[in-house]
Amino acid sequence: MAEHNDLVVTIPTLAANSIQKNPQVAVLQPPFEIPRMRLKMVWSPLLQHDPGHGWMRKLIKSVSEEIAG
Numbered sequence: 001m002a003e004h005n006d007l008v009v010t011i012p013t014l015a016a017n018s019i020q021k022n023p024q025v026a027v028l029q030p031p032f033e034i035p036r037m038r039l040k041m042v043w044s045p046l047l048q049h050d051p052g053h054g055w056m057r058k059l060i061k062s063v064s065e066e067i068a069g
Contacts, residue, residue: 010034014067039064 010030020027041060047053 016027
């Protein structure tokens, strides 16, 4: 969205690294320190035991761990 609308956004380093070769995007360091944050998944208790939802949560966790190294 920022690419096509001349916007400024703050995104995680891994996401910025994946788009830095795009000539329409300038990836710059912020002029101030941004503290690390911990990402968490949250879902409705009604979906806690849903097999499809459980599969999706496991997939998201697995891919996230793979990307993070």
